[in-house]
Amino acid sequence: MTLPRVAASGTRRRTTRRGATLLAFALLTPALLALIVMRVVPLIAAVSQSFQHTSLGSGTSAFDGLANYGYLFGDPGFHATLLVTLVFNLILNPVIVILATALALLTVKNIPLVGLWRSLIFVPAAVPGAVVALIWSTALQPDGLVNAILKSLGLPAQPFLTSANQAAFSIGIMVTWGALGYWMIFIIAGLKDIPESLYEAAALDGAGWWRKLFAITLPLLKRPMAFVLIACTVGSFLLFAPVQLLTKGGPNGATNLIMYDIFNRTYLLNDIGVGQAEVVVLMVILAIVVAIQFRMLRDEDS
Incomplete structure (x- = not known):
């Protein structure tokens, strides 16, 4: 009788922890999405565009390597x-x-x-x-x-x-x-x-x-x-x-x-x-x- 009680108690604790973790993720999701959209995405876009050259005439972009950094530091x-x-x-x-x-x-x-x-x-x-x-x-x-x-x-x-x-x-x-x-x-x-x-x-x-x-x-x-x-x-x-x-x-x-x-x-x-x-x-x-x-x-x- 003791072993089943211990197993059941351990199962309940794991279920409680899993539920608490899922609840935490659910509560943090809006903030995490806002962080990704407002911080991470612009950061990735800035890094990507820093290696590109955008034509003023056509508006198209092409990979330009480190040319922008070379121009900037020069x-x-x-x-x-x-x-x-x-x-x-x-x-x-x-x-x-x-x-x-x-x-x-x-x-x-x-x-x-x-x-x-x-x-x-x-x-x-x-x-x-x-x-x-x-x-x-x-x-x-x-x-x-x-x-x-x-x-x-x-x-x-x-x-x-x-x-x-x-x-x-x-x-x-x-x-x-x-x-x-x-x-x-x-x-x-x-x-x-x-x-x-x-x-x-x-x-x-x-x-x-x-x-x-x-x-x-x-x-x-x-x-x-x-x-x-x-x-x-x-x-x-x-x-x-x-x-x-x-x-x-x-x-x-x-x-x-x-x-x-x-x-x-x-x-x-x-x-x-x-x-x-x-x-x-x-x-x-x-x-x-x-x-x-x-x-x-x-x-x-x-």
């Missing part, structure tokens, strides 16, 4: 675009991480109306990127709000978006204003995970605020700060709306970031093969960035 314009994108990211992303961390440190304390201050800082993150670009476009006009403030302070008006020296900086301000509140939330979550007992022990040893910051807070914030830095870098590489709406990559290519250059080659110049080759290059760069992220997080775990 184009000084692409070299300039890559340099502008890299410099933009190298300057902008650390600034965002530092400012987001500073704001998180200020708003994590029990200061008066702390919830209101957090909400006000987060509001720009809830505004679409195109709207942020239009707001700052108005503010940075020659007769806009920013120049009016400068004039009231006795300073000369600035060209901002029409200056090759200031356009990338101006777009960086827009991106920072729109992103700070979003990334601040991740830093606040990291601060909340730090045990209060560590600060109490440090206070008993006579440690001040700065000592606690560099000995406890920042070391234990490495993981969330690393995540914010890498995720922010990925977002900055994909930045498109402000450039397309405000500067069209100018003046003199000063804001010709790689996403806008892809749009320009593919849809304005109708050079689909080279545009898709640039997409593949961008995906490789992002894959390297994500690999660095996982390496940093894995090292932190170990």
Whole structure:
């Protein structure tokens, strides 16, 4: 009597597991289909088209090997675009991480109306990127709000978006204003995970605020700060709306970031093969960035 009961129990467990697996697949199917249609299929199409040449006259495509990549890497314009994108990211992303961390440190304390201050800082993150670009476009006009403030302070008006020296900086301000509140939330979550007992022990040893910051807070914030830095870098590489709406990559290519250059080659110049080759290059760069992220997080775990 015992053996049949054990066999029946094992059969029921396997049936239950199989049913749970099928239910999980059924629930995940819509998300998986959306992922395949919106991510995997375009990825395969981009890689395929990057090896083809499309005739503008007939619209037909033919295999062209590595010709698109050869043209792309031999184009000084692409070299300039890559340099502008890299410099933009190298300057902008650390600034965002530092400012987001500073704001998180200020708003994590029990200061008066702390919830209101957090909400006000987060509001720009809830505004679409195109709207942020239009707001700052108005503010940075020659007769806009920013120049009016400068004039009231006795300073000369600035060209901002029409200056090759200031356009990338101006777009960086827009991106920072729109992103700070979003990334601040991740830093606040990291601060909340730090045990209060560590600060109490440090206070008993006579440690001040700065000592606690560099000995406890920042070391234990490495993981969330690393995540914010890498995720922010990925977002900055994909930045498109402000450039397309405000500067069209100018003046003199000063804001010709790689996403806008892809749009320009593919849809304005109708050079689909080279545009898709640039997409593949961008995906490789992002894959390297994500690999660095996982390496940093894995090292932190170990």
